[in-house]
Amino acid sequence: MSRAPEKPQRRRLQGVTIADVAARAGVSIMTVSRVINGEGRVSDETRARIGEIIREMNYAPSPAARGLASAGVTRIGLLYTNPSGAYLSEFLIGVMDEISRTGDHLLLHRCDSPEAIDAAVSKLAEEGVDGVVLPPPLCDSERALDLLAKAGKPVVAVATAREDEGVLAVRLDDYAAARTMTEHLLALGHRKVAFVTGDAAQLAAQRRLAGFRDALAAAGLEPHAVAEGDYSYRSGIEAAIGLLDADERPTAIFAANDDMASAVMSIAHRRGLDVPGDLSVVGFDDSLLAVTSWPELTTIHQPIGEMARLAIELLLRHVRARRAGGEAGASSLQADYRLVVRESAAAL
Amino acid sequence: MSRAPEKPQRRRLQGVTIADVAARAGVSIMTVSRVINGEGRVSDETRARIGEIIREMNYAPSPAARGLASAGVTRIGLLYTNPSGAYLSEFLIGVMDEISRTGDHLLLHRCDSPEAIDAAVSKLAEEGVDGVVLPPPLCDSERALDLLAKAGKPVVAVATAREDEGVLAVRLDDYAAARTMTEHLLALGHRKVAFVTGDAAQLAAQRRLAGFRDALAAAGLEPHAVAEGDYSYRSGIEAAIGLLDADERPTAIFAANDDMASAVMSIAHRRGLDVPGDLSVVGFDDSLLAVTSWPELTTIHQPIGEMARLAIELLLRHVRARRAGGEAGASSLQADYRLVVRESAAAL
DNA sequence: ACGCAGTGCGTTAGCGCTAACATTCATGCA
DNA sequence: TGCATGAATGTTAGCGCTAACGCACTGCGT
Structure with a gap:
């Protein structure tokens, strides 16, 4: 007997591979x-049989190999600045879901200051990213947008209120949502309705205010008061103090996000007011705070995860189209919002 | 003239590749x-020159290709249940940072109910994950741990308080941290200190309580009161009501997490108490809530991102060692905590 | 009878990178 | 002089997967 046929110099790295299935x-x-990709011409019979085997063997294609062989792994950058932690985590989960499906890469960079944006953008360039996702509030940062454009990186802005043509975007109709919420308050019988604005630098905040104003105007009403906030809990506290210590109190307050709505409730409680008995308070975003506050907030639900998924899909499509030569035009998607009625607002 | 030499049937997929650099x-x-991997025998001169070129050309190796060729891309599963959104996002960022460095894959599954755990685990098996990360509170779920062990998947538990040998874990010293916080309150002159517990099912919660008790005992004191909570804002509300409406009020309340501490402050305000003037309140976790609450919370900072990174590193090392044949033993790491003094606690 | 289009599959050549072995060229030393 | 020694670099063979093309075979019109 001669020597045994020693072959495996290179070890097996993955579990079941496509070759195992084929064999x-x-x-x-x-x-x-x-069959995996559901394309090409394969007889129905073969397709079914292979599908069966795949399930039996518990085979899952390796996204890495797949990417390498076909699209070339795409590198997506994500710039964030800690807004509401709850928003970010939902957003990240959505992004990851989509990314892990395709085997692409995600690179995160935090930028809390304008200088950090510069640093992050050059970092992204170094890492050779193919496209960048900008969740709010960065999606409306001129600086980030400019820098990225200069670097030639396609960008998808999420939840931006900008109307620029030629920019990839996934939007929420802030205006319509704010109108819907205001109409809800009106339907409950409120006539003295005040508003706490978001960060004036963000266009989405302006759209929310506009929706509020127009809904009132359509009912022949004027805002009872408009207090300035910047989306932070802190600013909500101050706005609430101004609103509630005024001579004539509103019967309902619509805050441009949940953080501020929660702050408003806190101050109302300190003034001995019952929510929603003496004062209705509503928010926007349906963040975690909406349900951890007491009472739970009536608010506008934004499908954050869904928007994140859409953004990645859009960006990926764009990048690949560009790579394939064609100058892919920009498109934008609109996500649906939903009014969530909970306990913080009641009929007058 | 003959036909032009048409060659590129397959397009260029990535920017700069290792071949470009080599050329x-x-x-x-x-x-x-x-040079990239910093190993093997390469003369210092060559190493320096290539390093230079890499920087110049802005070359970044493709993690996907690298993984494919060497380790074989590792698939890491992450089970989560929406605890504090802030915690999750920090955790995810840490995980992602580490994962994207190595080009491995991350698969997320949400499990809010026991049945969801079953489903998620079998999903993970289907997807062929090599290891699983369990952030709190899942890290202490017997069910998840058992199921995963049965499926033969290595697990790394993060922020668990279990002391099991033979399990990969990244821990925070909850006991010591709670003692430190309690001593802080004692140093401020408080003698009537109450505690709001976390979810009794979680061992970390028990450790925190134990730290609190022992710190008091060391000072010859007894807890003024111990109210049961479960980490939720809601439970904090109820605990606070019990504590503050009692005959003899505590002068300080230590809540086992920030959510409940925030709830305690809210109730205190509603009772007309000033924080920290009439009542000191402290939390644990240093979540986003700690700074969005008013006043800002004195709390214990947990290096969440860092722990997440460590967890992935530990798991990856374990998986690779296992694949290489050696039965890698379990090890565990301990992360540092830090007392963050803000405005919600003051000297008596 | 011939061409030609359309099916259903297989073959080949990589994607960008690394493990394992191979080669080259200076040394050292008996 | 001969040759093991080892340092610096190159070659080859993949990792798991897909694009592009090839090839046999069927059906159909003329």
């Missing part, structure tokens, strides 16, 4: 590949 | 690879 099915790996 | 440096790609 078991008695076809070439290409056929299996075609 | 420019006049060496083989292996040498460049060695």
Whole structure:
């Protein structure tokens, strides 16, 4: 007997591979590949049989290999600044879901200051990212947008209120949502309705205010008062103090986000007011705070995860189209909002 | 003239590749690879020159290709249940940072109910993950731990208070941290200190309570009162009501997390008490709530991102060691906590 | 009878990178 | 002089997967 046929110098790295499936099915790996991707011409019979085997063997294609072979792994950058932690985590989960499906890479950079934006952008360039996702509030930062444009990186702005053509964007109709919320308050019988604005630098904040104003105007009403905030809990406290210590109190306060709405409730409680008995308070975003506050907030639900998924999909499509030569035009998507009625607002 | 030499049937997929660098440096790609990985025998001169070129060309190795060729891309699963959104986002960022460095994959599954855990675990098996990360509170779920062990998946528990040997874990010293916080309150002159517990099912919660008790005992004191909570804002409200409406009020309340501390402050305000004038309130976790509450919370800072990074590193090392044949033993790491003094606690 | 289009699959050549072995060229030393 | 020694670099063979093309075979019109 001669020497045993020693072959495996390179160890097996992954569990089941496409080759295993192909072998078991008695076809070439290409056929299996075609089944996985649901394309190409494969007879229904073969397709079914292979599908069966895939399930049986518990085979899951390696996104890395797939990316390498086809699209070339795309690198997506994500710039964030800690807004509401709850928003970010939902957003990240959405992004990850989509990214892990395709095997692409995600690179995170925090930028809390304008200088940090500069640093992050050059970092992204170094890392060779192919596109960048900008969740709020960065999606409306001129600086970030400019820098990225200069670096030639496609950008998808999420939840931006800008109306620029030629920019990839996933939007929420802030205006319509604010109108809907205001109409809800009106329907409850409120006539003295005040508003706490978000950060005036953000266009989405302006759209929310506009929606509020127009809904009132359509009912022949004027805002009872408009207090300036900047989306922070802190600013909500101050706005609430101004509103509630005034001579004539509103019967309802619409805050441009949940953080501020929560702050308003806190001050109302300190003034001995019952929510919603003496004062209705509503928010916007349906963040975690909306349900951890007491009473729970009536608010506008934004499908954050869904928007994140859409953003990645849009960006990926754009990047690949560009790589394939065609200058892919910009498109934008609109996500649906939903009015969530909870306990913080009641009929007058 | 004959036909032009048409070659590029397959398009260029990535920007600069290792081959470009090698060509420019006049060496083989292996040498460049060695420089990148900082291993192998390469003369200092060559190493320096190539390093230079890499920087110049702005080359970044493709994690996907790297993984494919070497370790085989590792698939890491992450089970989560929406605890504090702020915690999750910090945690995710830490995880992502580490994962994107290595080009591995991350698969997320939400499990809010026991049944969801079953579903998630079998999903993970289907997806062929090599290891699983369990952030709190799942890190202490017997069910999740058992199921995963049965499936043969290595697990790293983060911020668990379990002391099991043979389990990968990244821990915070909850006991010591709670003692430190209690001593802080004592140093401020408080003698009537009450505690709001976390979810009794979580061992970390028990450790925090134990730290509190022991610190008092060391000072010859007894807890003024101990109210049961479960980490939720809601439970904090109820605990606070019990504590503050009692005959003899405490002068300080230590809540086992920030959510409940925030709830305590809210109730205190409603009872007309000033924080920290009439009542000191402290939390634990240093979540976003700690700074969005008013006044800002004195709390214990947990290096969440860092712990997440450590967890991934530990898990990856374990998985690779296992794959290489050796049965890698379990190890655990301890992360540092820090007392953050803000405005919600003052001297008596 | 011939061409030609359309199916259903297989073959080949990589994607960007690394493990394992191979080669080259100076040394050292008996 | 001969040759093991080892340092610096190159070659080859993949990792798991897909794009692009190839090839046999069927059906159909003329």
